[in-house]
Amino acid sequence: MSVIEARGLRKAFGTTVALDGIDLRIDEGRIVGLIGPNGAGKTTALNAILGLVPYQGELRVLGRDPWTERDQLMRDVSFIADVAVLPRWIKVSQVLEYVAGVHPRFDRGKAEGFLAKTDIRSGSRVRELSKGMVTQLHLAVVMAIDARLLVLDEPTLGLDILYRKQFYDSLLSDYFDRSRTIVVATHQIEEVQHVLTDLMFIDRGRIVFSCSMDEFELRYVEVMVRPEQVVAARALGPMHERQALGRSILLFDRGVNQKLDRQQLAALGEVRTPSIADLFVAVLCNKPGNLAGGAQGVAR
C-alpha cells in the first residue's frame, strides 16, 4: 500500500515553477530522504503533501486529497516544519493539554515520558527554552502521536551536533517501526545516511534520482585511484570524478556498467561505498535527463 502517491504534481508561484511534474510513490515502512539544493522544491513538495499549498496534478496521501481534507489527514500525519513553529507564548503543559484535546491519537503519558528524559519543565514557556529544547519538545509531542506518516522538513536546522544526533537516534529507537513512514528533507545528508531506507534527489522541481539504500550500496562504488591507474580507470566510464588530497576519486555506477565488479575496481585503487553527498554532487553535475537510474522516482 502506498502512503504517498503523486502523478504530474505541479506548482508554480507566479512564473517561478517550484514543482515541475513530479511522479512519486512512497510505500509504508520506508524512511525516505528528500535531498536537494536550496530552492529545488523540497519544501513545496512537502507542503503539498501536507495540504498547506494548493497544487496541480494528482496527489494522494493515505488515500486522501491533502488540500481538501487537511484536517482529516492530520489525524494520521504528523509533521515538524522546522525548529521554530511552536508558539513562543505557550507553556509546555499547555502544548500537551492542547494536543491531547484536539488529537485523537495523542498519548499524553507517552509524551510526558519522553519529556522526563530531558531538562524541559512543564511550567516553562517555549520562549524560555533553548532552540534544541524546543525541538525536543516538538519531537516528544510528535512521537507520542500514533501517526502513519511523519514529515520532517529540516528538523535539525540550527541545532548543535549533540541535539542533531539525539534527534535521529530517538526517532529510530523510540518511534520508527515498520508500519510507519517517514519523509525527511534535509541538507545535512551525512547524518541521515544511516537512517534512511530510500533516497530521492530533487532539483529544479523534478525528481532527478531515486533508489533504495540497499540498491545504493550495491550499485555505486567509489574508487580512490592510484595515480598510475587513472587513465585505465577513466576508460571504464565513471559517472563522476573529483580530486581529493592529490588523488582522483572516481564514482562508478555498476547499474550502467554491469561488467564492473569490485575485484576489477580494487585493482585500480581503494574501493568504498560513496557517501550520499558524493553521489548527490555526481548526479547534479551530470546533465539532468541522461541520468543513471532515470527520473521515474520510484522508491520501494
Next chain:
Amino acid sequence: MNSQSDAVPESFDSQGSAPAALSATRPFYWSVRRELWEYRSIYLAPLAAAAVYLIGFLISLIRLPEKIRAAAGVDPAKLRAAIVMPYEFAAGLIMVTTLIVAVFYCLDTLHGERRDRSILFWKSMPVSDMTTVLSKAIIPVVVLQLVAFAVTFATQWIMLMLSSVVVLGSGLSVATLWRQVSLFEMSWMLLGHLLIMHGLWYAPVYAWLLLVSAWARRGALLWAVLPWLAIFAVEKVAFNTSYFAAMMGRHFGGSGQGGASQGMSPIIGVQFSSLGSPGFWIGLVFAAIFLAAAVRLRRYREPI
C-alpha cells in the same frame, strides 16, 4: 485545481473514523481555550479596568454619606443620579475596555500566527480552518461579552458592599442606597446589551477585522480602516453626499437600537426588538461572508 475527485478508499476511511469518538466540538472547545491562553488580555484588561475604577470609587466613598444627606430632601431624580451614576459608569468603562480588546484581538489573531510561524504547528493538528476561525470569532462575539458581564457584575457588587459599609458606618440607613441601586435588574439589562449590541450587532465589524488579519501582510489596522474611508471619500467627492457614513453611523452608532451612548438607560425590550430589524440580519450576513472569506484565506496562508 486537483484533478482527482474519487472517493476515499474504504480501508483508510474506516481507520480514520475509528477514533472519531472525539466529538466535533472538542477541537472547537480546545481552540477557544487556546485563545484564552494566548490572549490573556481578554480577561486581564477588564479586570484591570475594574481594579482601577474600584480604587477611584473607594476614594470617592468619603463623600458618599454627605451626598446622601444633601440629596435626602430634594429631587429623587437627583438622588438617583448621585447614587446610581457610578455603577453605570463602571459598566461603561469595562464595556469600552472590552471593545478595545476585541478590536485589537481580531486584528492580531490571524496575523500573529503567521508572523510567529506557529500557523504551521496549528495546521499540523487535525483542526479545520473553519473550526479555527470560528473559535476566534466567538471570542469577541460571546466570550469577551460574558467576561465583561461577569467583571461588571462583580465590580458593582463590590461597590454596593463598600458603599453599604460606609453608609452604615456613618450612621445612616442603607435602605435608600439599596432601593436606588437595583443590581439584578441592571445586570439583566447589561447582559442583554452586551450580547445583542456588542456581540451580535458588532459581529460584522469583528468578522471584517478577522478577515483583514488573515489577509494583510502588515499594517492590518490601516487595511481595516482605509477601504471604508475610501468609500466615504469617493461618495463625498463624486456625489457630495454621505449616505454611506450615515448608514454606518446608524448601524453601529446605535441611535436606533438604544445605543452604548445612552448607557444602561434603554430598557431591554428595545434591544430585543432590534433583533427584528433588517439591518441586524444584513449585518449578520456580512459577518458570515467575511468569516467565510477568512476561512478560505487561512487555507492558503503561509508564514509571513
